[in-house]
Amino acid sequence: xxxxxxxxxxxxxxxxxxxxxxxxxxxxxxxxxxxxxxxxxxxxxxxxxxxxxxxxxxxxxxxxxxxxxxxxxxxxxxxxxxxxxxxxxxxxxxxxxxxxxxxxxxxxxxxxxxxxxxxxxxxxxxxxxxxxxxxxxxxxxxxxxxxxxxxxxxxxxxxxxxxxxxxxxxxxxxxxxxxxxxxxxxxxxxxxxxxxxxxxxxxxxxxxxxxxxxxxxxxxxxxxxxxxxxxxxxxxxxxxxxxxxxxxxxxxxxxxxxxxxxxxxxxxxxxxxxxxxxxxxxxxxxxxxxxxxxxxxxxxxxxxxxxxxxxxxxxxxxxxxxxxxxxxxxxxxxxxxxxxxxxxxxxxxxxxxxxxxxxxxxxxxxxxxxxxxxxxxxxxxxxxxxxxxxxxxxxxxxxxxxxxxxxxxxxxxxxxx
Numbered sequence: 333x334x335x336x337x338x339x340x341x342x343x344x345x346x347x348x349x350x351x352x353x354x355x356x357x358x359x360x361x362x363x364x365x366x367x368x369x370x371x372x373x374x375x376x377x378x379x380x381x382x383x384x385x386x387x388x389x390x391x392x393x394x395x396x397x398x399x400x401x402x403x404x405x406x407x408x409x410x411x412x413x414x415x416x417x418x419x420x421x422x423x424x425x426x427x428x429x430x431x432x433x434x435x436x437x438x439x440x441x442x443x444x445x446x447x448x449x450x451x452x453x454x455x456x457x458x459x460x461x462x463x464x465x466x467x468x469x470x471x472x473x474x475x476x477x478x479x480x481x482x483x484x485x486x487x488x489x490x491x492x493x494x495x496x497x498x499x500x501x502x503x504x505x506x507x508x509x510x511x512x513x514x515x516x517x518x519x520x521x522x523x524x525x526x527x528x529x530x531x532x533x534x535x536x537x538x539x540x541x542x543x544x545x546x547x548x549x550x551x552x553x554x555x556x557x558x559x560x561x562x563x564x565x566x567x568x569x570x571x572x573x574x575x576x577x578x579x580x581x582x583x584x585x586x587x588x589x590x591x592x593x594x595x596x597x598x599x600x601x602x603x604x605x606x607x608x609x610x611x612x613x614x615x616x617x618x619x620x621x622x623x624x625x626x627x628x629x630x631x632x633x634x635x636x637x638x639x640x641x642x643x644x645x646x647x648x649x650x651x652x653x654x655x656x657x658x659x660x661x662x663x664x665x666x667x668x669x670x671x672x673x674x675x676x677x678x679x680x681x682x683x684x685x686x687x688x689x690x691x692x693x694x695x696x697x698x699x700x701x702x703x704x705x706x707x708x709x710x711x712x713x714x715x716x717x718x719x720x721x722x723x724x725x726x727x728x729x730x731x732x733x734x735x736x737x738x739x740x741x742x743x744x745x746x747x748x749x
Contacts, residue, residue: 343391346506348669349700350379351398352676358403374451374485376403380426381443381450381493384433386506396426398669402677405656405670414649417461424457425450443497444490451486455479465645469616499693502700547594553728556657562732563655569740570647575749576640578742583647585739589654597653606642613638 357375376399383395400422404415429450432441455478463471497503570586573579590597619633680699 343387344665344669345672346383346386347391347395347398348672349676350383350395351402351669351673352680353379354395354399355402355673355677356680358399374447374454374482374489377425377447377450377454378489378493380429381447381490382497382503384429384443384446385438386503389430392430393426394666394669396422397666398673401666401670402673404652414652416465417458420457420461421454425454428453442490443493444487447490447493448483448486451482451489452479455482465641471612473612473615496693496696500697500700502697505701543594543596545594546592550593553724553731555728558729558732559655559657562736563651565736566651566655566739567648569743570644570651573743573746575742575746576636576643578746579640579643579647581742582739583643583650586647586650586654589735590650593654595653597650602646606646609642609645610635610638613641 354376357378361375380392380395380399383392387395400415400418403418429446432446432449459471459475459478462474463469566586570579570582573582587597587599587602614628614630614634617629617631617634619631619636622630622632622635624630
């Protein structure tokens, strides 16, 4: 006989389940190259569309918060400007989508229309944030293609969601009130995911081997809480630095730290992002004329402003990638949901190779159904390993103190100049 759950508990389980699906889709979107890191294709909105008719408004907002937090933890952007863009975009799309569904109902608006509206709201808010934080007036040059991209991706996502709902036994069961959404119960702290990968399972590729070796080193010497605290102390060192040259030095230092932590960072992609930021700032010239390239006028003020913003935003991005790990634990019900969602995300990631274009809906439906039938107390596929000892903890804190001093040094130099 299935265990009866209160409506509140069932909603929490459903939020955890859909949150894990958000994390999985976020990782897919994250590896798709984009000219600017805050541009979203909206794949992670798929669980939000599913939840429109399944969750009450407070739980729906909670799912949106879980999505934003999980994206930041997975991509390592919790301390960067990307989090602000994600919060603004997700917040706007969440409110618009829920309001449209509740006010118009299924009969008057489909998930396709809701998805398009949500994408436009998200991209519109992203453009507004980009105006204030990155591009200023040059944002008008990118508004049309960004909004057009939102219409196309929103429509495609809505079609996919409508198709899945019509095929899914899991969705039909949840909508009818059956207790099929119970997430797997990991009797563990979310920090279990902090276990570094076993080096014996690493791909023979030497670059991947050394990346995993660096990752293991950071897991051994630094705790996730210590890194997060360090990040909070390093942010002012970058933002208070008035010198563009000083910020360039800090950006390079944070890039090195990101590399040292084993996070995947593509230098060419980073340069491309910075190029776009500088280029769009050059479209609004001001200051002394340096030279011109055809119709493009290069001025000292626009170039300095573009470089200043590019190294600041990417510096925060690299700092966040170094200081934020997936095992960063959070208290209360929200922390519990994040932990369970990461457990579900781990399961989905392990089985991602079973998906293909023909059977993706059927296989996803089977996976979602399985979370309501698994035995209690099923353990995580990861076993906690305590790697730290008193000596490594002391050494790690000494290293973190040295990083703190080196990061603040360019600010001190700039203030003395």
